[in-house]
Amino acid sequence: MRKSAEYALDGVIVLTDGAMKIMKKPLKLYYAPGTCALACWIALDWAGAEYSVEKVDPSSDSYRRINPLRTVPAIDIGSERPMTQADAILKFIADRHPDKNLGGDEGEEAAFEFDEVMAFLSGDFHPAFWPYFSPGRFTTETSEPALEAVRTASYARVERVLEHLHALIGDTSHVYRGKRTVADGYAFVMTNWSTKLPVSWRDYPNLRSFMERMAADESVAKVLMQSNA
Template sequence: MKLYYAPGTCALAPHIALEWIGASYEAERVELGSEDYLKINPLGMVSALKDGDHRIMTQADAILKYIEMSFPDADLGVAKDPLSQFELDEALAFLTGDFHPAFWPFFSAPRFTVSTEDSAINDVREASFARIDRVMTHLEALLKDGTYVVGGKRTIADPYAFAMTRWTAHTPKPWQDYPAVKRFMETMLDDKGVQNAMKAQGLS
């Protein structure tokens, strides 16, 4: 398998999952939106995964599910009953559909206003803080009774949450201000697979 990534993005999540499964893989750093990378993934975004002769796989949550299902012995999923599967899918959907978009106005403020004035762009960025706090508060609730996002065990939802929660370091209310999230993040930071993936991407 070959993972295409850009440092600091949610591509850190499948990178950690690949470390956890213990299988052989390559990781290639790419420039988002570059001409060379657009030939690999026309959307120009990471993460992307190549596995054998199959077409390029995209979307972090889908890639994580593929890794989990392809390596069942790594036990990165939940029980196969409908309710357990729903809870994992619900967590992944929250991370994809609510958590990630909450940061878009913060990192890409000019996309959310027709004004080019610094004051307008700053207003967009500051308006994102309330939405980021809302999704962080929900993540706090998911973690309040344990160390893992879903199912009371390590799953593919954990590296996904970890990769994006790191972004709060750039906001007025970082992850250290949420007690359960802080416990989760510290546990993840102590994990050897997480450390390996971060080192490979030049992250600290």
């Protein structure tokens, strides 16, 4: 009887009695409560992936060794170093579980549209909130009125991205082509950041129904509860 094992990037291939079994290494997500990292957690759950999560302080020295940029998410996929960038992680999760159909549709235009949505979320939507959450990064002034002025300046940009998301979703309750994808979880956790702003998702009917539908999702509710525990 031949027994052998060899390592592949994403798991272990075990050959026993001629049978081959592919065991994917469990994934480990690094997150902080309330952040975009929760989108990856939701995606892992929707995908039915084998995973664990670790709560981190992104500003800590210990986390710097995991992600030198000191931002969450990061994910250990069993490669030499943890991988980063929410949009890349989300696409990885969707690609790894094709049976769950959480990514873009086939075809040139459909694939482009999915990348376009993901780029909008990571490159426009997310940064719109930076001046609100971290005003000190956008001014050399340190007084509270100066910081408040930066926060106030963020509202116009937040309004623009909320409006765009509202139009993308339309009456479908989904961000991409009327179907559930990893983009839904990504949009949900970041749209939630607007809750306390003068302009929020509550001002847009399509966003309201999207947010309500997502909040009722079993995986989303679980992730929100466990991440805040």
